[in-house]
Amino acid sequence: MNIQKQQHKNENIFDIVSPVYDQGIIGKWLFSVIKKTVNEVKIKHNAKILDAGTGTGNLFLILEKNKTLDLYGIDISKKMLNQAKKKIPHGQFIQLSVLDLDKKFKENYFDYIFVIDAFHHFPEHKKVMKRFRAVLKYKGTLIITELDFGKVFNYLFHVLEPGNNWIYTKKAMKNIFKESGFAIKKQKNIGIFSYVTIGLKGGVSNN
Numbered sequence: 001m002n003i004q005k006q007q008h009k010n011e012n013i014f015d016i017v018s019p020v021y022d023q024g025i026i027g028k029w030l031f032s033v034i035k036k037t038v039n040e041v042k043i044k045h046n047a048k049i050l051d052a053g054t055g056t057g058n059l060f061l062i063l064e065k066n067k068t069l070d071l072y073g074i075d076i077s078k079k080m081l082n083q084a085k086k087k088i089p090h091g092q093f094i095q096l097s098v099l100d101l102d103k104k105f106k107e108n109y110f111d112y113i114f115v116i117d118a119f120h121h122f123p124e125h126k127k128v129m130k131r132f133r134a135v136l137k138y139k140g141t142l143i144i145t146e147l148d149f150g151k152v153f154n155y156l157f158h159v160l161e162p163g164n165n166w167i168y169t170k171k172a173m174k175n176i177f178k179e180s181g182f183a184i185k186k187q188k189n190i191g192i193f194s195y196v197t198i199g200l201k202g203g204v205s206n207n
């Protein structure tokens with residue numbers, strides 16, 4: 001599918017699901033994945049943080065308790081962002097594709113970039129990683145939380161879930177980090193099917 005079509009598809013799907021995204025068992029489960037992701041990162045005071053594919057802004061519900069942090073959320077779906085703005089009125093939420101990060105933000109701007117359950121919706125992962133690398137500061141941290149059901153079920157999920165680009169195994173994600181110039185600090189399971197990969201711009205891989 002071409003890039004514009006895929007982005008439009010995601011915009012439409014998430015605009016439609018936005019009123020119910022946080023609800024029910026799935027909503028609770030998604031929130032628990034965010035909490036577990038945050039527990040894996042020691043965040044410095046006064047940091048600039050980007051949440052790429054922020055959705056309804058749940059990451060910032062947790063992070064906003066630290067008043068020193070500068071929080072930016074981007075998403076392609078305006079209606080997901082509207083939900084986020086209702087929860088965190090002072091949040092800086094911008095309707096933007098990850099592929100256009102360079103149009104909005106200066107190079108070496110962020111200390112941390114979080115991507116939670118969104119990377120598999122992004123087209124062109126190599127370009128996306130390039131954009132992340134550009135807007136992260138040297139020694140800045142990239143945190144990507146994703147799903148891995150194993151190769152066969154990943155493929156099934158890819159076929160069934162609307163709007164996804166691909167479901168990456170843990171091994172594939174490690175390679176994506178390394179090929180994009182990130183040193184891997186940690187990769188860890190944080191639930192039955194969720195795992196987080198944490199990398200640094202610059203430095204040496206531990207994994």
Ligand SMILES: C[S@@+](CC[C@H](N)C(=O)[O-])C[C@H]1O[C@@H](n2cnc3c(N)ncnc32)[C@H](O)[C@@H]1O
Nearest residue numbers: 010014053054055075076077097098116118121
């Ligand atoms: C499954 S939701 C995850 C939301 C949030 N990170 C969370 O954990 O609750 C995926 C989000 O990625 C967004 N998204 C999809 N493609 C995108 C793109 N190209 N650029 C920015 N956001 C995108 C969707 O609109 C959606 O809000």
